[in-house]
Structures are given as structure tokens and as C-alpha cells.
Amino acid sequence: MTAGRELEFASAVLLLKSGDSVAVARRALNTGDVLVGDGITVTVRAEVPAGHKVAVRAARTGDEIRKYGQMIGFASQEIATGDWVHLHNLSFARVEEAARAEPDYAWGADADRCRISPAVEQRTFPGYLRPDGSVGTRNYVAVISSVNCSANSAIGIAERFRGAALLDFPGVDGVVPFTHKSGCGQHLGGADYKQLQRTLAGIATHPNVSGYLFTGLGCEDNQISALASNTGLIRAGELGTHPQRPRGIVIQEEGGVARTIARGAEALEPLLRQAAAAVRTTQPAAALVIGTNCGGSDGASGITANPALGHAGDLFVAQGSGWVLAETSETYGAEHLLTRRAISPAVGRKLVELMRWWEWYTGTFGATLDANPAPGNKEGGLTTIYEKSLGAVAKAGSSPLMEVYGYGERILQHGLTFMDTPGHDPVSVTGLAAGGCSLIAFTTGRGSCLGFKPCPVLKISTTTSLYERMPNDMDLDAGVIFNGVAVEDVGQQIFERLLEVAGGARTLSEAQGFGEAEFAPWLLGPVM
Numbered sequence: 001m002t003a004g005r006e007l008e009f010a011s012a013v014l015l016l017k018s019g020d021s022v023a024v025a026r027r028a029l030n031t032g033d034v035l036v037g038d039g040i041t042v043t044v045r046a047e048v049p050a051g052h053k054v055a056v057r058a059a060r061t062g063d064e065i066r067k068y069g070q071m072i073g074f075a076s077q078e079i080a081t082g083d084w085v086h087l088h089n090l091s092f093a094r095v096e097e098a099a100r101a102e103p104d105y106a107w108g109a110d111a112d113r114c115r116i117s118p119a120v121e122q123r124t125f126p127g128y129l130r131p132d133g134s135v136g137t138r139n140y141v142a143v144i145s146s147v148n149c150s151a152n153s154a155i156g157i158a159e160r161f162r163g164a165a166l167l168d169f170p171g172v173d174g175v176v177p178f179t180h181k182s183g184c185g186q187h188l189g190g191a192d193y194k195q196l197q198r199t200l201a202g203i204a205t206h207p208n209v210s211g212y213l214f215t216g217l218g219c220e221d222n223q224i225s226a227l228a229s230n231t232g233l234i235r236a237g238e239l240g241t242h243p244q245r246p247r248g249i250v251i252q253e254e255g256g257v258a259r260t261i262a263r264g265a266e267a268l269e270p271l272l273r274q275a276a277a278a279v280r281t282t283q284p285a286a287a288l289v290i291g292t293n294c295g296g297s298d299g300a301s302g303i304t305a306n307p308a309l310g311h312a313g314d315l316f317v318a319q320g321s322g323w324v325l326a327e328t329s330e331t332y333g334a335e336h337l338l339t340r341r342a343i344s345p346a347v348g349r350k351l352v353e354l355m356r357w358w359e360w361y362t363g364t365f366g367a368t369l370d371a372n373p374a375p376g377n378k379e380g381g382l383t384t385i386y387e388k389s390l391g392a393v394a395k396a397g398s399s400p401l402m403e404v405y406g407y408g409e410r411i412l413q414h415g416l417t418f419m420d421t422p423g424h425d426p427v428s429v430t431g432l433a434a435g436g437c438s439l440i441a442f443t444t445g446r447g448s449c450l451g452f453k454p455c456p457v458l459k460i461s462t463t464t465s466l467y468e469r470m471p472n473d474m475d476l477d478a479g480v481i482f483n484g485v486a487v488e489d490v491g492q493q494i495f496e497r498l499l500e501v502a503g504g505a506r507t508l509s510e511a512q513g514f515g516e517a518e519f520a521p522w523l524l525g526p527v528m
Contacts, residue, residue: 005030006135009037013054014303017069017205022053022085024067024299024381026482031055045082051445051463052379053085062402065090068302070334072387090383091271092370103336105352105462107345111400114341116415119318125503126280127287128207135287136207137438137502138279140454141175141266141271143213144200146227146248147183147220153249153257154179154215157264161272172210175268176453178203178519179390183222185527192524194230196222199521201231202434208454210278211271213264216251223460246423282502286320288502289411290439291432292395293326295425297373298445299381300462302391304490305443305478309460310397312441312498313416317399322414325396328354329362330423332369333386334393338418342401350404353422372423376446385454395443407522425450429457434521439498450474456507458498475508 009015012035013023029048042057048054053367059065059075065085066072076091083089128136141161145154158177166172178200186193195317204212225248227233249267254260276288292309294301313323325331325452331338335351342348358473362369373382382388402415408431417439419435421428429452442448445462447470461467464479476497478490501507509515 003380004032004034005390006034006036009035009040009042013056015056016067016303019063020067020069021055021057021059021079021267022067023056024303025050025052025054034221043082045080046084049381053090053299053381053383054085055079055081055085055517057081067162068390069389070337070386070390072390073384076280077225085384086381087378091384092368092384105336105339105348107339108342110340111343114398114400115400116314116318119315119320123319123499124277124282125285125287125499127283127502128210128278129281130207132205134207134436135283135438136209137288137456137504138173138208138454139171139275140173140209141211141213141268141275142178142206142454143175143215143268144178144203145180145183146200146214146216146222146224148179148181149184149217149220150251150260151177151179151188151214153251153260153264156257156261157213157215157249157268157301160261161268169272171278172272172275174453175272176516180519180521182521182523182527184220186221187526187528188221192526193221195407195524196521197227197231199430199434200227201233202228202408202410202436203454203519204233206433206454207436207438210275212500213267213271214248215260215264215495216248216250218250224248226249231527233431280294284320285316285499285502286414288316288439289322289324289414289435289437290316290417290441290498291324291326291429291435291437292441292443293425293428293450294330294392294395294443294448295448295450296444297377297380297382297388297391298462300479300482301382301443301445302394303462303479304471304487305445305460306391307487307493308478308481308490309395309443311488313395313397314404315491315495316498317397317415318344320387320414322411322437323397323399323416324419324437325393325416325433326419326421326428327392327423328358328420329369329372331355331389331418332358332383334389337390337393338396338401339400341416347401347404351401351418354404380445395441407431411435411437422522424520426452427522428516429455429518430520431522439497439502441494442483444474446486447473449509449514451507451509451512452518453515455505456501457509457515458494458501458507459509460494473508473514
């Protein structure tokens with residue numbers, strides 16, 4: 001683009017709300033470019049990369065800067081019309097203040113206005129009806145380590161059923177080892193210990209898991225028997241008496257790793273036969289619980305992929321499905337948009353209490369929540385956590401907020417709910433999976449390549465350039481919204497694709513075999 005060229009305002013930048021301080025560059029802008037239209041004339045004063053912000057009104061130091069019609073931070077120095085607005089002049093807090101004022105949470109003020117319209121057509125998909133009434137979209141067998149010390153045993157058992165060895169069990173999607181970095185050095189009975197047990201039990205009873213086997217060392221804090229009794233997998237003293245709940249394999253009792261792997265492989269065969277007997281039957285879309293996540297967000301995330309995903313969520317909620325927003329640290333600063341939609345003040349307050357806990361949690365380690373966005377997010381045009389969060393909550397659509405869950409808690413309430421997770425993708429998706437989500441819808445602007453067994457992950461690019469640059473990883477392109485395709489049309493496309501995936505269509509991450517390295521339970525610490 002030649003510097004000093006006159007450009008049509010609406011074709012060069014996107015003003016998201018009347019009264020916003022900034023507009024988003026649809027393309028790279030050069031110093032001297034003149035943006036004209038809609039009664040606005042802006043002379044660009046600095047290079048502005050695509051997806052970044054250009055000031056459309058001047059601001060003094062300390063003034064609020066607005067995008068989406070919401071505050072995204074404060075001017076840390078004078079900003080002139082036409083300036084590039086980013087890290088050098090936009091701050092998380094006012095220079096003279098430690099933090100922002102508390103927003104108006106307006107508990108439930110909009111809940112009645114966002115009541116769910118009935119679906120025009122009740123949709124179905126072929127799924128696996130489990131004995132507990134849940135419905136799976138995949139059919140795996142899990143080998144779960146109670147402690148990192150038994151991880152190699154879990155992997156070794158799963159390796160016995162790779163490739164041709166699985167041909168004897170048609171219809172089984174695979175044997176997945178779930179290993180992690182914890183299970184000992186914990187405070188027995190503490191929050192970290194309970195959360196790990198809840199997460200592991202959530203995988204064992206996941207709708208996409210037909211059967212499971214635990215592996216342990218023998219001397220760890222997280223004993224298999226305690227895990228089973230504490231989480232309700234089986235009553236204390238009865239471990240091993242139920243045919244669907246085999247006794248955990250313990251290395252120190254079996255006489256070493258090699259014997260544990262051999263014994264575990266024997267124990268897995270009846271579980272595989274049981275899994276192979278499962279068949280897909282017609283199930284209602286209402287049986288689905290779908291988790292949402294965004295990773296490698298950019299300046300387009302809150303404009304294209306996230307709003308389109310939110311529309312798909314409204315369509316699923318109308319079907320009676322579960323739709324789960326997560327990533328508390330990437331909701332911070334936008335929580336007031338959700339509290340207005342909470343079905344009760346109690347539900348709204350649960351969400352706000354999480355924000356206060358996260359302020360304490362990050363502060364304990366000398367950090368702030370504005371440590372998120374990551375460098376890649378910033379390169380993509382996001383400056384503050386407020387801006388990132390305002391784009392992220394668009395994944396929630398417009399449905400009422402029904403409930404707020406802790407990390408890895410089983411999601412029993414359908415409709416729109418929220419789960420407390422970190423923003424880090426593998427950790428967040430692990431919590432959603434442990435909560436029972438049988439599908440994950442994942443938006444990305446920078447190009448995150450996450451897969452996650454046992455849940456298929458549908459990845460949605462925020463820009464067409466990303467979709468074309470990573471064709472083996474991006475399942476769907478929401479960047480067409482920049483070219484005039486309606487958000488609702490892309491949302492409908494996502495809805496249809498998720499139903500196809502629920503019925504067995506493979507995602508690109510599944511086609512590449514991704515998903516066994518991403519299991520990452522949230523470790524609260526301390527490690528002793």
C-alpha cells in the first residue's frame with residue numbers, strides 16, 4: 001500500500017461500536033494514509049498492522065479507551081487521532097490507580113430478555129448411549145496414572161494396543177494413556193489433591209470413555225483406592241468387585257513395571273471387548289455438552305470466530321444442549337456482561353467471586369491478570385486482558401447463564417454454563433473434558449494446533465489467511481466474516497459441523513493422531 005493514499009474508512013478499518021475510541025485495521029495501514037467516510041476523516045500517524053487498533057478520537061493520559069462499546073484500558077500517554085494504539089500508549093490501569101473501579105454487575109438484569117427460543121427442528125446424531133445415561137461422541141478405553149511415577153506403565157499398557165492389535169476390537173477408537181506430573185508431594189485432603197482426583201475420575205467416567213484402568217506406584221499420596229472412594233467411582237472396600245471397574249494395577253504390588261504392563265494388558269482385554277460391543281444409535285442433540293476454548297487469540301478473534309461460535313452456541317442451547325464457557329483469566333474484565341445474563345444473583349456472584357479469587361491467586365505469585373495476553377496475542381493486536389476478555393466472552397452467545405462450575409466438576413445443568421479454568425489451552429480443555437464435555441469447539445487467530453483425546457476438537461480460524469496457511473490444522477474458516485459473510489451464517493456452519501463431528505466425522509487434529517500429549521490437570525500447588 002502506498003503511503004498517503006486515500007482509503008474508504010469502512011473498507012480499511014472496522015468501527016465496532018459508535019463512540020469507540022479505536023477502530024480495527026482490516027489491512028496494514030501506512031503512515032499518511034487518509035481514512036475517509038461515514039462523516040469521519042482520520043489521517044494515520046504511524047504504521048498499523050492488520051488486526052491492530054487505530055485511534056479515531058483523541059485521548060488524554062488516563063482517559064478510558066473503548067472498543068466493543070466497552071472499556072479496554074487507559075491511555076498511558078496522550079493519544080492523537082490516527083495514532084496506532086497498543087502497548088506503548090494503552091495500559092491495564094490508570095497511571096494514578098492500582099486497579100479499575102468495580103463495574104456495574106446488574107445481577108440478572110438481562111436474563112429475561114435472553115430467554116431461549118424453541119428450536120425450529122429437533123436435531124439428532126448417532127452417538128454412544130452409556131449406562132449412566134450420558135451420550136458419547138467417541139469410543140475410547142483409558143489407562144490413567146494416579147501419579148507421575150506410574151506414567152510409563154500407563155503408556156506401556158496402551159502401547160500394547162496400537163495399530164494391528166486394535167483390529168481385534170472394531171469400533172474402538174483407541175486406548176489412551178492419561179499421564180500427568182502430579183499425584184504426590186501434595187497436601188493430603190487439600191484443594192490440589194481433591195482437584196486432581198476429581199479430574200482423573202472425570203476422565204474415567206467420561207461419555208467418550210467406555211472403560212478405564214488406573215495404574216499406580218503404591219506409595220504415592222494419590223492412592224487409587226482413595227481416589228475411587230473419594231470421588232464415588234466405587235465404594236471404599238469394593239475396588240475391583242465391579243466388572244466395569246477393574247482393580248487398579250500397582251507397580252510395587254505387581255513386582256515392577258514390566259509385570260505391571262503385562263498384567264494391565266490382560267486386564268484391558270475385557271474392557272476392549274465391552275467397548276467393541278458398543279454401537280452408535282440415534283440420540284438427540286440435547287444430549288451433547290460442548291466446551292469452548294480460544295487459543296492464540298488475535299485482533300480478529302472477537303470480531304469473527306468467537307461471535308460466530310457464540311451464535312452456534314445459541315443454536316445448541318435452543319436444542320437443549322450444554323454449552324460451556326471457560327478460561328476465567330480470559331473472562332476477567334468482561335464478567336459484567338455475563339452477570340447481567342445470570343438466572344439469579346447467586347449464579348452471578350459465583351462468577352464474580354472467581355474473579356476476586358484469581359486476583360488473589362495471581363497476586364500471591366507477584367503477577368497480575370494482565371500478564372495475559374501472551375506475546376503472540378499482542379503481536380496479533382491484543383493489548384490488555386480487558387480487550388482479550390471482551391472478545392473471548394463472545395463465545396457465550398446471548399443465552400442466559402445457568403450455572404458456574406469449579407474446575408473439572410461434572411456439568412449437569414444444560415444451557416449456557418461457565419467453568420473455572422486457567423486460560424492455558426491444555427489445562428483449560430482438560431477441565432472441560434473432566435466435566436463431561438464430549439466435544440470441544442476451539443477458535444484461534446495465531447494458529448493453535450491442539451487436539452485432545454477423548455474429545456474431538458473442532459478448530460476455527462479467525463482469518464482466512466490463517467486458514468490458508470495451516471490447511472491441515474484449521475477445520476473451518478470464520479475469516480470470511482471480514483469479506484461480508486454474516487456471523488449468523490458462519491455460526492450455522494459451525495453448528496452443522498459440530499453435529500457431524502458428534503456423529504463420527506473426524507476433525508483434522510484427529511486425522512493427524514493428536515490428543516495424547518495435551519492432558520494437563522491444573523496444579524494449584526504447593527509441591528512438597
